Amino acid sequence: MKERGLLIVLSGPSGVGKGTVRQAIFSQQDTKFEYSISVTTRNPREGEVDGVDYFFKSRDEFERMIENNKLLLEWAEYVGNYYGTPVDYVEQTLQEGKDVFLEIEVQGALQVRNAFPEGLFIFLAPPSLSELKNRIVTRGTETDDLIENRMNAAKAEIEMMDAYDYVVENDDIQTACDKINAIVLAEHLKRERVAPRYKKMLEVE
């Protein structure tokens, strides 16, 4: 029987750069993760591609997925848009022994934590709240009200850090990627995962 893969969940406040860090991780040659593409009803940002960054859906389409149990793992409404994770792909890939990488909003991550407590939950944190504000403003795609909403949401989300296993500060994209890779490598070396293999070896000899 194949050893089950790890479910890696990268989350954190809106605007912290989850998407950028995720793209950087997957642009590196030696990545061994399988990326689980989320479904969303929000508009694509510049450069985002349907079926690569997200599956972009209408609200009607998204609600039909909920009804058909396609988003059992998690879905959430966030600042007026739906986000969700198609469960079939995740379950199948873990069973194949591959690690699955989710990049999702905090609300969704908390739901995944309930469904998959054995997952690896990484919180991507802003170097400071003021820098978070700068980043949202310079993205230039949001109104002032939205920015204010996001700041308030972010403060609440930072308090949600307690639901995570690890905290990685996104002060530099490459450093953040290196840290995430180290966390996943360490997780694979945990005694609970490795010891059974050795005990089997001892029995054979």
Add this chain to the structure above:
Amino acid sequence: MKERGLLIVLSGPSGVGKGTVRQAIFSQQDTKFEYSISVTTRNPREGEVDGVDYFFKSRDEFERMIENNKLLLEWAEYVGNYYGTPVDYVEQTLQEGKDVFLEIEVQGALQVRNAFPEGLFIFLAPPSLSELKNRIVTRGTETDDLIENRMNAAKAEIEMMDAYDYVVENDDIQTACDKINAIVLAEHLKRERVAPRYKKMLEVE
């Protein structure tokens, strides 16, 4: 107040290459660990230097250290020789916020686990028991009886794996070093260590 350093304990069966891996880690430029030099009554092997690899002592000297509470953290008799860790250096260095690296025998590691349950316990494992035997033989410094003793001890020690947090296979020295570095980096990113810093930041703003 300075954040307390991590106590990193590298251990594993005799002959698995603990000393070699430790030397490789400390020969790398970016090592941030402080090495805690053990005390032993065994004879120096070729290339080993007193005060660098070990403090080499007589049995009388070692027993006086026990009496004077200098080895409270751990000491053990192993295949006819004493091994121990001077406690004062470890405690002082952790208080300075630096990570302390111990490379010790399994018996000693179990004692440290009792004294410092918050330590990071890494088990260095042989790729296979047969390869372990090869390594001991090719070292060429032991008699056949000693080798037999060590094999039996090793089998028992592998069953002690359960007392450790992580298992790193020593199939390649550089890979083993990379894994140990990843484990320590991940440990520093654990939410329990990082979250208090962020909560403080939130209060300030």
